[in-house]
Amino acid sequence: MTSSDLPTTLSRRDFLxxxxxxLGLAGLLQSGAITYQFLAPxxxxxxxxxxxxxxxxxxxxxxxVTEFPDGRFFLVRLDDGGLLAVYRRCTHLGxxxxxxxxxxxxxxxxxxxxxxxxxxxxxPPAPRPLDTxxxxxxxxxxxxxxxxxxxxxxxxxxxxxxx
Amino acid sequence: MAWFTxxxxxxxxxxxxxxxxRMRAVANNLILHLHPTRVPAPALQMRRTWGLxxxxxxxxxxxxxxxxxxxxxxxxxxxxxxxxxxxxETAVPFGSLLRAxxxxxxxxxxxxxxxxxxRVFFTGGFYxxxxxxxxxxxxxxxxxxxxxxxxxxxxxxQLAFWAITVGVGLLDYVPLLxxxxxxxxxxxxEVGQAALRNFYALHVAVLPALLxxxxxxxxxxxxxxxxxxxxxxxxxxxxxxxxxxxxxxxLGVALLTLTALLGFAMLVPAPLExxxxxxxxxxxxxxxxxFLGLQELLLHMHPLAAMLLSGSVMLGLAAVPYxxxxxAAIGIVGRSARGREAGLVGFLLSLLITPSLVVIDEWWLDLxxxxxxxxTLITNGVxxxxxxxxxxxxxxxxxxxxxxxxxxxxxxxxxxxIGGALVVLTVxxxxxxxxxMVLMWP
Ligand code: HEM
Ligand code: FES
Numbered sequence: 001m002t003s004s005d006l007p008t009t010l011s012r013r014d015f016l017x018x019x020x021x022x023l024g025l026a027g028l029l030q031s032g033a034i035t036y037q038f039l040a041p042x043x044x045x046x047x048x049x050x051x052x053x054x055x056x057x058x059x060x061x062x063x064x065v066t067e068f069p070d071g072r073f074f075l076v077r078l079d080d081g082g083l084l085a086v087y088r089r090c091t092h093l094g095x096x097x098x099x100x101x102x103x104x105x106x107x108x109x110x111x112x113x114x115x116x117x118x119x120x121x122x123x124p125p126a127p128r129p130l131d132t133x134x135x136x137x138x139x140x141x142x143x144x145x146x147x148x149x150x151x152x153x154x155x156x157x158x159x160x161x162x163x
Numbered sequence: 164m165a166w167f168t169x170x171x172x173x174x175x176x177x178x179x180x181x182x183x184x185r186m187r188a189v190a191n192n193l194i195l196h197l198h199p200t201r202v203p204a205p206a207l208q209m210r211r212t213w214g215l216x217x218x219x220x221x222x223x224x225x226x227x228x229x230x231x232x233x234x235x236x237x238x239x240x241x242x243x244x245x246x247x248x249x250x251x252e253t254a255v256p257f258g259s260l261l262r263a264x265x266x267x268x269x270x271x272x273x274x275x276x277x278x279x280x281x282r283v284f285f286t287g288g289f290y291x292x293x294x295x296x297x298x299x300x301x302x303x304x305x306x307x308x309x310x311x312x313x314x315x316x317x318x319x320x321q322l323a324f325w326a327i328t329v330g331v332g333l334l335d336y337v338p339l340l341x342x343x344x345x346x347x348x349x350x351x352x353e354v355g356q357a358a359l360r361n362f363y364a365l366h367v368a369v370l371p372a373l374l375x376x377x378x379x380x381x382x383x384x385x386x387x388x389x390x391x392x393x394x395x396x397x398x399x400x401x402x403x404x405x406x407x408x409x410x411x412x413x414l415g416v417a418l419l420t421l422t423a424l425l426g427f428a429m430l431v432p433a434p435l436e437x438x439x440x441x442x443x444x445x446x447x448x449x450x451x452x453x454f455l456g457l458q459e460l461l462l463h464m465h466p467l468a469a470m471l472l473s474g475s476v477m478l479g480l481a482a483v484p485y486x487x488x489x490x491a492a493i494g495i496v497g498r499s500a501r502g503r504e505a506g507l508v509g510f511l512l513s514l515l516i517t518p519s520l521v522v523i524d525e526w527w528l529d530l531x532x533x534x535x536x537x538x539t540l541i542t543n544g545v546x547x548x549x550x551x552x553x554x555x556x557x558x559x560x561x562x563x564x565x566x567x568x569x570x571x572x573x574x575x576x577x578x579x580x581i582g583g584a585l586v587v588l589t590v591x592x593x594x595x596x597x598x599x600m601v602l603m604w605p
Contacts, residue, residue: 041350041357069442088442093332093466095325095444109446110329111462112600127465127539 054142057083057163065099065117071146073133074099074106076117082160085133085144086119092126106130120155128153135161178406185406195410197382202409204401205393211286212391214416215279221417222272223378225424227371229265237317239363241356244319245438252435259432266433268424269311273453276307284483284578285506287493288392294484296384301481303377308453310374313366315451316359324439326450327362328354329458336466353441394494446598455592456585462600463524465544472551476581483578489571498571505568505576509558513583516554521591525602555581 010018052071060066060077067074067088076084086106088096095110105122106115114123119130131149135142140163152159179185186200205211236255238247251258280300283289289297316327331354334345350357385391403409436445450458460469489498497503530542558580562573597603 039347039350039361041346067442093329093461094335095329095332095448096442098443107599109444109599110325110448111458124539124543125461125465127543 050146052144052146054085054144057137057140057142060142063117065101067099068144071133071144072096073144073146075142075144076119078118078160082157082162083135083137083142084118084160085135087131087133087146087149089131089149090126091121091128091130097130118155129155132159137161137163182404185404189405195405197386198405198409199386199390201402201404202390203393204403205396206391207403207408207412209412211393213278213282214412215275215282216385217413217416218420219272219275219279220378220382221420222268222275222424223374225268225421226265226272229261229268230367230371232261233265234367239317239359241319241359241439244317244359248318248320248435252432260428263428263431263433264424267428267431269314270453271424272307273311276304280304280480281582283392285496285575286392287489287495287498289484290392290488290490290493291388293384293388293392296381296388297484298481299377299381299384301477303374303381305477306370306374306377310366310370311451311453313362313370316354316362317366318435319359319439320436321439321445322434322436322449322451324354324441325444325448326454327358328444329448329450330454333466333470336470338467392494395491447596447600449592449596452589452593456588459521459588459592459596462596463521464547465540468544468548472548475552483574487571487574489569492571497575498569501566501568502572502575505562505566505572506579508562508566509576509579510583512558513580514587517584517587518591521588522602 052068052073054066054068054071054075060075060083062077062081063079064077065074072088074086074088076086078084090097090108090110090113092108092111092113095108097106097108097113097115099106104117106119107113108115108126111125112123113121113126115126115130116122119132121127121129129152131151133149134145136145150159179188189195189198189200233251236247236251236258238244248262251262253259283297283300312327312330316323331345331349334341334348337344346352348358348361349355350361449455457469457473460472463469464472492498492502497506530546534542555577559573559577562568562576563570566573566576568576591602594605595602
């Protein structure tokens with residue numbers, strides 16, 4: 001049979017089975033979408049993800065690092081007085097980094113990454129500096145918005161908030 | 164005591180004494196009919212299969228049974244999961260034993276399935292129509308690993324929490340879809356209540372159902388493909404009835420496995436670390452032992468590179484039946500004497516090269532600081548990956564040309580090299596990594 005012999009009209013039987021197939025496909029896609037939406041992540045429970053009131057600027061002396069366990073961040077006051085809220089999630093594979101005051105650095109126990117006070121990588125495998133959270137400073141009061149971690153490829157002064 | 168003798172006699176299984184009857188007994192039994200009614204005598208030698216597929220099947224049955232019991236006592240909430248395990252360990256009669264049986268069967272299954280793969284590879288069980296079961300088997304291996312992965316979040320101890328955090332962290336590096344996949348799996352940004360619930364549902368419902376379906380298909384294929392791979396016979400092959408020849412061996416192997424497993428579980432309880440603490444990973448924070456080979460790779464290269472390297476090995480394994488078409492070698496361990504030689508050379512080379520590379524990279528070679536102007540994606544990712552793949556190609560070429568092995572034989576060498584590397588990396592990860600993941604003597 002050459003192509004010109006192919007029937008140009010659709011028989012009733014073919015039409016119906018085509019329709020059935022299309023409906024079946026639509027049903028399958030719908031079930032998939034329903035399952036996906038049913039399983040999709042719920043909103044984050046608890047405090048994490050909201051705005052954390054960290055306190056007064058004066059209570060954090062320059063050169064200090066203070067952990068806020070519930071907010072998952074460290075409030076860093078750099079030596080020049082600038083503020084950074086550093087997310088504690090290691091940028092390598094997500095372990096929690098710890099601050100070591102004696103060595104002046106953050107370390108990650110999982111694969112041994114080190115970061116300086118500003119969260120910049122001193123020792124890989126971490127591929128980029130620790131993420132930060134946005135800080136707002138009003139009347140000497142610090143609040144940190146933990147909704148969205150901000151990625152950065154290197155350190156620059158515009159990440160720092162000055163009082 | 165006549166009633167007693169009668170009772171004992173009535174309990175004795177009444178096996179038909181003629182061959183036909185015995186064959187019918189196999190065909191008419193739900194479980195036994197997975198078997199053919201008669202098997203070629205060479206298939207019954209222990210050293211053909213080492214019974215590894217059968218042991219794996221037995222272990223999955225034990226896992227299902229002990230797992231169902233554990234479900235009655237386990238509580239999948241982050242406030243109570245750890246407590247419920249502690250309660251199981253200290254207060255529930257036989258709780259500790261059941262948990263140990265479940266835990267160690269899961270661990271043993273990883274070992275037996277891996278060895279089964281090695282056995283199938285070496286006896287050329289992937290030639291011809293068996294190709295599809297080989298590839299399907301690889302999917303089974305991944306499923307078994309994922310099964311274990313979902314299982315070890317459940318106790319909600321430190322290992323659980325951090326192993327899952329790091330494991331899912333890997334997904335973040337998958338381009339485009341990675342982060343969405345990670346959030347979907349965890350039900351949020353971090354490992355928490357939603358993640359525990361997701362993993363629980365996967366571990367007790369989705370994965371067991373999937374495993375049962377896949378195993379049924381696997382077994383059906385083994386029979387479709389004419390049983391296990393045997394050397395092409397030179398003359399007529401003797402066939403023996405499944406009862407008692409095969410079933411007897413299976414029962415023996417099953418009893419040995421059960422005894423060993425039970426003994427081990429009675430002596431060594433399943434480990435339980437401290438309650439999960441999301442603020443402080445333990446130091447060192449290690450994954451379960453069978454993932455430490457991969458974790459060791461992560462210490463040496465960018466996560467994407469480590470994933471691509473493992474992915475290439477998996478793809479390579481899937482390609483084996485297309486690469487090696489030396490079907491005359493079916494059933495001959497290592498293809499030929501030269502193939503076995505290549506295997507030994509590959510394995511020994513690996514025992515030499517892999518540890519040297521680990522040590523060199525740890526103490527001397529620091530590509531990112533040698534090439535400070537280059538992106539770490541290149542110095543820590545592309546370069547190590549390219550070097551590893553080039554190294555593997557070199558090993559293959561070395562076996563192929565100076566040693567004059569055929570492709571199928573050189574492949575045995577390459578397989579042994581990679582197997583050796585996996586063993587070395589796992590040993591380094593388990594025993595030689597101390598606090599901060601520094602290399603140290605145990
Ligand atoms: C839960 C996991 C698995 C179970 C329970 C299982 C079970 C079995 C059993 C009972 C057999 C019959 C022969 C024997 O006992 O060795 C078999 C054969 C086979 N298996 Fe598996 N298996 C599993 C995973 C795998 C994996 C990971 C692979 C490889 C990628 C694989 C590939 C094959 C192939 C190709 C055969 C037929 C070839 C031959 O036996 O010569 N299986 N399996
Ligand atoms: S997770 Fe921090 S170094 Fe790997």
